[in-house]
Amino acid sequence: MSTEYTYEHLAETAKYLLERVPFRPKIGIICGSGMGAYWNEGSLAEALTDKVVFPYNQIPHFPESTVEGHAGQLVFGYLMGVEVVCMKGRFHHYEGYPLWKCSMPVRVMKLVGISHLIATNAAGGLNPKYKVGDVMLVNDHINLMGFSGNNPLHGPNDERFGPRFLPMNRAYDKDLIELAKKVWDDLKLGPIHEGVYTCLGGPNFETVAELKMLQMVGVDAVGMSTVHEVITARHCDLTVLAFSLITNFCATNYENQSEANHEEVMDVGKMRQDTLATFVQNLVLRIKKLGYPGIK
Numbered sequence: 001m002s003t004e005y006t007y008e009h010l011a012e013t014a015k016y017l018l019e020r021v022p023f024r025p026k027i028g029i030i031c032g033s034g035m036g037a038y039w040n041e042g043s044l045a046e047a048l049t050d051k052v053v054f055p056y057n058q059i060p061h062f063p064e065s066t067v068e069g070h071a072g073q074l075v076f077g078y079l080m081g082v083e084v085v086c087m088k089g090r091f092h093h094y095e096g097y098p099l100w101k102c103s104m105p106v107r108v109m110k111l112v113g114i115s116h117l118i119a120t121n122a123a124g125g126l127n128p129k130y131k132v133g134d135v136m137l138v139n140d141h142i143n144l145m146g147f148s149g150n151n152p153l154h155g156p157n158d159e160r161f162g163p164r165f166l167p168m169n170r171a172y173d174k175d176l177i178e179l180a181k182k183v184w185d186d187l188k189l190g191p192i193h194e195g196v197y198t199c200l201g202g203p204n205f206e207t208v209a210e211l212k213m214l215q216m217v218g219v220d221a222v223g224m225s226t227v228h229e230v231i232t233a234r235h236c237d238l239t240v241l242a243f244s245l246i247t248n249f250c251a252t253n254y255e256n257q258s259e260a261n262h263e264e265v266m267d268v269g270k271m272r273q274d275t276l277a278t279f280v281q282n283l284v285l286r287i288k289k290l291g292y293p294g295i296k
């Protein structure tokens with residue numbers, strides 16, 4: 001079996017949550033390392049009002065976050081009056097979880113009623129035009145882990161989630177990308193990029209040779225998440241927007257003395273959290289006002 005979670009398990013999880021939440025979210029938000037996964041003050045999840053908070057370790061069938069001191073939380077609440085559910089922290093392959101387990105919360109969010117997913121991550125910048133602190137809207141990805149058969153949908157397929165075979169050429173919704181660019185511009189937040197993201201298994205950052213190879217094949221930003229979540233989201237017909245906060249430069253030559261580290265990733269996240277929170281708040285408001293546009 002690819003997954004120990006049957007549809008019934010996840011339906012039980014959704015029922016548990018829905019019995020405790022007085023409203024129904026249409027938008028799910030995954031807050032990654034650059035957006036408050038590991039801290040409280042100023043994080044997007046903190047900005048929600050009328051919150052109902054579920055530590056991951058209290059939710060039936062949920063994996064437990066292994067990052068010390070951070071249980072991880074599923075937070076239901078309102079952002080600018082819009083009903084959302086927010087993952088404060090996610091599960092990574094490097095924590096020891098198979099990909100189907102890392103992306104299981106996406107299916108739970110689908111079952112509690114979301115139609116739209118905003119996945120965020122921290123990533124290293126490979127495109128030489130990018131600067132630390134920039135935001136890249138993901139317009140495509142390269143599923144490198146999938147090249148070797150490591151896919152969250154590996155194994156028997158339950159049609160109640162989605163089809164056996166699914167297209168991925170429109171995975172990142174064009175209308176939402178355009179809307180996100182407009183929201184960003186209207187807020188006068190400076191330049192914003194569009195580009196290709198890839199996920200590696202981690203937990204080590206990349207070698208120079210690996211980064212040079214990724215650059216050569218057209219990767220603009222490299223991280224350790226999101227791709228399997230987006231595959232799972234598209235499988236169950238969610239409309240997806242994803243963006244990366246560029247938290248560090250990727251050293252593509254041996255003269256570069258800088259070394260990537262997780263502290264820098266979190267520091268840049270804290271530096272940019274107000275801007276990103278403003279962006280996401282306005283974005284969800286516009287999505288709701290427009291009647292939840294995009295592919296379904």
Ligand SMILES: O=P(O)(O)O[C@@H]1C[C@H](O)[C@@H](CO)O1
Nearest residue numbers: 032033121122224225262265
């Ligand atoms: O969860 P995300 O993808 O935002 O986190 C990235 C990848 C690693 O977990 C961590 C490395 O600093 O940041």
